[in-house]
Amino acid sequence: MLVLASLFFFPGNDPFAQSMRGDVAEAIKDAQSTGVGSTTLNHLLTLGYQNEVESKAMAGFIRVLTEAQREGFPLEPFTNKIEEGVAKRVPSPLIQTVLAKKLEDYRFTKSTIQETFEKHGEKNPVIPHGYLLRLSESLSCGLSREELRTLLEHASSPPVLPPLAMAAETMASLKQNQFDPAMAQQIAIVGLKHNYFTPERRDTARIIIVAKKKGISDLTVTTAALETFQRKGTLEGLASRLGVTSGDLTRGPAFGDVPSQPSESQPPVGAQRGNDMGGGGPGVGQSGGRAAPGGGGRR
């Protein structure tokens, strides 16, 4: 299939086309020897063929995948970005630039995580792809490298990645909602320190954002959050202190000119939705027993 795809990929017999075809063939050969799966390569080649991606660009995409594979990164973020760029009709050089930046982000995150583990006496740690992905992608969600490094420096000993990922996403979410950056960082660090970022408390960021949207100052919200973290208080307590009701959470923050939708069901504050970031956008429920209408009351 791979050979078929590459044969079909670049029609024409002129020397230029042949040299280009050679580029792709060489890139595929490298990718295969590095361990990139033929399924992934087939998928990429088919995508290129269907969307008439130039062979030079395709060779560049494959080289990025090869590099990601060589450095032990998950390939999905890279293939997803290529698919997204092609689907959005983005010029190939720009896709290549974005891929290069992503590769750098993953390198930075992986090396910083490794340094953190080494500081705690653990050499050659196994970094699950899922958490490497979430932490790396937080750099595209408004978190600076310095902020991510600072968060990792405040990791527990030994470092545990799930709370770190949730802390990074919480901080990014707060910053995106115009929360004071320094206070957002303080919330993330203190939450980490007190091991507050657990799956049961995934609505933390949401409560804080809703409180801000209701006009409560950043300082008041931060003070309430930090005290709750230190006392290991409940989310319901934090919400109640900030005047956030279950209805507020159900409707969720609405930005821009999109009106809020009336809700039919109102789960209790902190109800689990299966969404690690508080069921922010879409309604979420568990398979087999679908969520209540609106999936967490979002409809």
Add this chain to the structure above:
Amino acid sequence: MDGPLQIEDDQMREIASWIGKLPDIEPPSNLVPSVMRALQPKKLSLWRCFYRWANTPKSVNFTPLRAAPVVMILIVVFILSGLLISSQKVFRVGPDPGQHRVSVIFNLSLREARTVSVIGTFNSWKGQGYEMKRERGLNVWSLELSLPEGRYEYGFLVDGQRVIPDPRALIYQDDGFGNRNSVLILRDKNGEKV
């Protein structure tokens, strides 16, 4: 009636006398071999032989008992090739289909839209098959999907032309191309698998 015949007889006789006056000439020495060579059957190429063989009608006689082994072999080959094809994961990149799935409802309130689709990393950013339905009498578009646990970026494709982020998402991500994607993180209710 005798006039024309008489003329033809005279002409024939005149021709015969001309032939009789012609000198005797010996035939060329290689006449016989060259004629024999021309008469010899030509040697056909292998391909030509095969073509003629394949193009010649044949009749096959068989009894059902004699055909049974051949039929059995064909059935086994058919089953094996089917198993081989089904065991290959063709064009599947993404979450393991065996993963736990989570039901998600996407909602968007939008006036003045003819079509809205959900696009994202879960469908290779293609809207086909992911069209949202407008609720009767409202400007609310919705679509329920069952997605494996994981982290997704997504947006709404409006009228097949512009992509807008989910205004209700809790977190967004710069797509690198000048726009924002909404981020959705799904995982098992009690698990930590992402």
